[in-house]
Amino acid sequence: MTTQPIVREFEADLTIVEAVESATDVLTLTLAASDGSALPPWTPGAHVDLVLGPDLVRQYSLCGSPADSGRWRVGVLRTPDSRGGSKAVHELTAGATVRVRGPRNHFPMVASPRYLFIAGGIGITPMLPMIAEAEASGADWRLVYGGRTRSSMAFVDELAVYGDKVTLLPQDEAGLPDLDALLGTPEPGTLVYTCGPTGLLDAVEAGCAGWPAGSLHLERFSAKAAEPAEGGDKEFELVLQRSGLTLTVPPDKSIFEVCRAAGVSVVGSCLEGVCGTCETEIIEGEVDHRDSILNDEEKESNEFLMICVSRCREDRLTLDL
Structure with a gap:
């Protein structure tokens, strides 16, 4: 049997070369790398992990x-209900180092x-490189960007170069x-x-219900409520092939x-099904995706x-672990 090599993702301590307030x-x-070396390539929509403490990864x-x-x-964004992540980031200053993993998309x-493009608050961040790519490709595009107040909306100055392709909607105004x-009439x-x-x-997901399949692409910061399994969760056998x-x-x-309790090396972060860090290949078995x-x-x-x-929806699940 041929064993496929395990590809390790990038992980390193990077230096903060700039820390600026982009909005309230x-x-x-x-x-950047301390030695100025190139970082791994990435594509619009990608994210990285910041390792902010022993059990604090965002x-x-x-x-x-x-x-x-x-x-x-x-x-x-500094959030008032932060579990420690945004507070830790906002304490970082230029010259400090932070451990970074990724990128993944x-x-x-x-x-x-x-x-x-429809962005709300800090949701503008993945849109910025997407908009630049859409503009460079000659695609027809528009952005609707909402926020609590104008002062809370980041990167507004950068977006100004796109003129009337961008609609800013501060909620208080x-x-x-x-x-x-925006979505009432599907646009194939x-x-x-x-x-x-x-x-x-x-709301956007509901508004796109009548659009052609594959029209909507979204990224969540928090987990979507999952439907409880009929009869509750059941015990199942887990086979780790590797x-x-x-x-x-x-x-x-x-x-x-x-897996962790058994000493198997697995990497996780959010533990809520929103970051993708623990994505694993299925070898056999029908999965209840949550x-x-x-x-x-x-x-x-x-x-x-x-x-x-x-x-697992069945009695046995085999994974590439």
Whole structure:
């Protein structure tokens, strides 16, 4: 049997070469290798992990230019209900170092003649490189960008160069985006990209229900509520093909937790099915996908799962671990 090599993703301590406030409560960090070496390539929609402590890892979208191989940029909102991540980021200053993993992309930009970008708050970050790529490709595009107040909306100065292709909607001045007007009439050939708070994403998802399949692309910051399994979660057998182990996953434990307890090297971060760090290849078995990353077609293909939240619909699941 031929063993496939395991590809390790990039992980290194990067130096913060710039830390600036891009809007009220939004800190933008520019990161680079201390020796000036090139960083791994990335594409619009990609994010990286910032390792902020022993058990504190958070994901942030890259919002600079993929053409700049020497620097990565992220924008981070300070949230009042922070579990420690945004608070830790906002304490970082230029000259400090931070451990970074990635990049990985679960929000890729698909080629299209037309795009409608809908951003809410800090959800503008993955849109910035997407918009630049759409502009460079000659695609027809427009952005509707909402926020609480004008002062809370980051990167407005950068977006000004695009003129009337960008619509800014500070809520205290203009109210909420009129999604019925934006999405009420399906537009074949137009891809809708959206990122922001859960309420906005749920509303855009509902508004695109009548659009052609594959029109909507979204990225969530928090997990979408999963439908509870009929009859509750059940115990199943887990076979780890590369490790040669057979384990039991009880109803009250995740695949990730069981693997960790058995000493199997698995990497996770959000543990909520939103970051994609623990994505694992399925060898055999039908999966109950509970993540907020894979689209319906990807879940139907049953090729990968997020082991932090997803489970097996049958009695036995075999994974490439």
